[in-house]
Amino acid sequence: MPFSDAQNQSAVTTGPVFGSGKRYEPVPGRPGMSIPVRRVSLSNGEHFDLYDTSGPYTDDTAEIDVESGLAPMRTAWEHPEPIDGAATQLVWARAGIVTPEMAYIAAREGVGEELVRDEVARGRAVIPANHKHPESEPMIIGKAFAVKINANIGNSAVTSSISEEVEKMVWAARWGADTLMDLSTGKDIHTTREWILRNSPIPVGTVPIYQALEKVKGDPTALTWEIYRDTVIEQCEQGVDYMTVHAGVLLRYVPLTAKRVTGIVSRGGSIMAAWCLAHHTESFLYTHFVELCEIFRTYDVTFSLGDGLRPGSIADANDEAQFAELRTLGELTKIAKSHGVQVMIEGPGHVPMHKIVENVRLEEELCEEAPFYTLGPLATDIAPAYDHITSAIGAAMIAQAGTAMLCYVTPKEHLGLPNRDDVKTGVITYKIAAHAADLAKGHSRAQERDDALSRARFEFRWNDQFALSLDPDTARSFHDETLPAEPAKTAHFCSMCGPKFCSMRISADVRAYAEEHGLSSAEAIEAGMAHKSAEFARMGGSVYLPLLAKSESART
């Protein structure tokens, strides 16, 4: 699969993230299996290990050759025998079997294997891992685990080349994307996807109706079940791990959108609505759903049941059309699971904050707690160019309420296709939303990172603060804009407050005083201070004068 032209030969981004080194930690009881870890080595001699989605690209010792693709790691793993002809994580989990993927995931998430198996068996978590995508590093999507994020890439008829898309994939994974959707709609859909899959360490999702539509030259009325089915099989064979299927857009729901402010805003949903209306027939995705299940089961492809009628504006949130479709997705969830196929459910969209929780509650009720996978939601419509932010607000809240994976939104949403910078901004923004939700949910390891970073901040270990942050490069460059010199990396103040107004220094001084005087509790400190007031006052003149320097905040 050579690239078609010289422009496509450009390399992808490699090398470790600032302050980090790649490690592989052995998985207990699984000889030869190890999980990737990003280790941040701190200047105080400690280290901090981070969940690592970046694949071999950040491994200094790895040889990267996009022409050859990544090593097919999972091929060597010993998988259980099929059960009643089905070889999916779901049927194995139900049979009480811990697969190699489950063991890998348990080590990666820092949880027990039994939790992983049980959540998959109950359909509350999915492991998107097509047998034909052995290059992928297993991961899990479910509310009992760390909240995940998905990055969308893909060219359109208007712009973008294959090599750009491969680099966007590597780049998204570098900054923490847990999964990737290739939403290409332009030329070379098949080839673009092939390059992405063979080089992707993270699961890849698609929306097969896009390619099917290309096959009928963009006329949705010309779509047929057969064309769609063949497209799905083609993509299953390539190794796509999960597919969005808008099988809940039923003919009778289409009129419910007529009075909306923004009608149907899902591409797939609108294509199917057009088909249903034109033929005045029920959607072939719905009528042929069982056949789809049989295909998916063969490869262990995961359904991502699409919300084709999701609201595209605040005015349309939580309306009849949206929830009617959700009820149908609930029916389809049961059918898919009865065929041993894993399922997650896509969610909105544009939803004001006070209507967010209802979405999760209904999804869990109607879809048997299948993992919820939402696009934002955007908490307001009025900020195009900042929709990564309008949606991060909604995303953090919906994840706190139980959403398992967040589909990122970039600054280009509503305006154009994301470039490489936009992809990074989208990923970092969504890592923030996901992590904020992990903190709020009390995820066992989440706060350790906040604490480590805050300790580094308090102790003026600037490089440690950068290295522990979601984006060390940008944090470092912002700091260097005003205080570029290397000694400033260890200075006990920053440009924000200057050397005389630093609250952290004063705090450190309070603590040093307490420790120096053996005051180990607040009460003891108070008592001690009363006795030693005169001494402290005498010290004060010399202690504080040089120490008064940097504040946490540009305020007060």
Added chain:
Amino acid sequence: MPFSDAQNQSAVTTGPVFGSGKRYEPVPGRPGMSIPVRRVSLSNGEHFDLYDTSGPYTDDTAEIDVESGLAPMRTAWEHPEPIDGAATQLVWARAGIVTPEMAYIAAREGVGEELVRDEVARGRAVIPANHKHPESEPMIIGKAFAVKINANIGNSAVTSSISEEVEKMVWAARWGADTLMDLSTGKDIHTTREWILRNSPIPVGTVPIYQALEKVKGDPTALTWEIYRDTVIEQCEQGVDYMTVHAGVLLRYVPLTAKRVTGIVSRGGSIMAAWCLAHHTESFLYTHFVELCEIFRTYDVTFSLGDGLRPGSIADANDEAQFAELRTLGELTKIAKSHGVQVMIEGPGHVPMHKIVENVRLEEELCEEAPFYTLGPLATDIAPAYDHITSAIGAAMIAQAGTAMLCYVTPKEHLGLPNRDDVKTGVITYKIAAHAADLAKGHSRAQERDDALSRARFEFRWNDQFALSLDPDTARSFHDETLPAEPAKTAHFCSMCGPKFCSMRISADVRAYAEEHGLSSAEAIEAGMAHKSAEFARMGGSVYLPLLAKSESART
């Protein structure tokens, strides 16, 4: 007050925001009084009026001369007589008097004058309006009104000039800052503030302890009540509208911070903690609080009771130190109000999502619902360089819970001083958080803007979509990156999906079909479609083929 050097002569930003024109709407029953409005004229002949904080700078017909300052608009207004020697909005409100400021605000907020008066009388809202800042356009901070945002500017010893700070003020107001804090700590504090005040159409706040500390050459132990008092009077005379006073940092609370991950992170709080420890004496801000009230009452300066012990990390959120101080702020609130002085309460900081609501609940309980004014809060510590986003999540949620004003956080938080671009990013991000909260609270006018923008989006009125957005310039430039030609501003697709995949076009087609056939309700549409299925199918081939084009989202 000439600028001190040529560099300082640079002009400020003037001219209307893209797609908008300045208007002045007369205030009923107040001859000669009018409120500023930003009118967006839409391409469909409609218009949309926006609350306008930008002052005369966006008025094409205004003559701007920063050397002369703005016209002292409020000087000409007839104010009521003092009551028992007090001439504050609070005492007038309690006496049943609607002041000119209240009438102006009622027109601006689109509410009745009595609501404004009543909320001020109850202490649930404040109108920061020093008699000596007559250039300001009155505004209100309280949870019954639109959520407001504050922008911080100010130079430090390390960087920034006076003209830069004046431009930052004009720039912040242009993009929607409702109030401004000048947090300068470097040289020329007095002069910088004078330039800002004389040119500021929005209320200006300060933290007087910063200037007091400069007067004692940065040694907090050398501070005295007299030096502080004289600084406060100097700033009152200049026209500062509200002042942060960290009078709740008591000696006995300081030891509570010794075991924190990040100690004391407020500059003012740390200065007072150092003073208390060094002298082993209660804070002079606390012991002289009544005298402060008497000074503030003379000018109608509003207290912003500072949270000197706010948490600086997730680990320290909602701890004993923070809430001990909040209880003291509650006592001080009662004292200030008993002297006829307006009060608002500052809040955190760094707080994980699940601990946010408790902050509002406690503040309202302890401080008699005095307006809460919070800094974010940041929902996680791990994203320096993106703390406008980590904090927008917390800000939107805390405002939904009842916070009246949000202090912005810029991308430079923790790393350096914000430049002009950072100020804009901070303001737009916080307008998003405030607006998302207004929507969630059901604020009467909030959703109108979302609906107007979404209608423009759905109807491919690109320039209207830009003009109605929080940042038309950036939205437009993002769109133009991929489709720069002028005809693309009216094209029925964009670069995101290209001409064949546009869900909005399909939706428009569904609607057009319904309207053409006189189907006015969903039921009628469904019934009609059943009858007209054949006709629609015949149309379909020609209707959809050219129409299949742009999606709301880069996903599915």
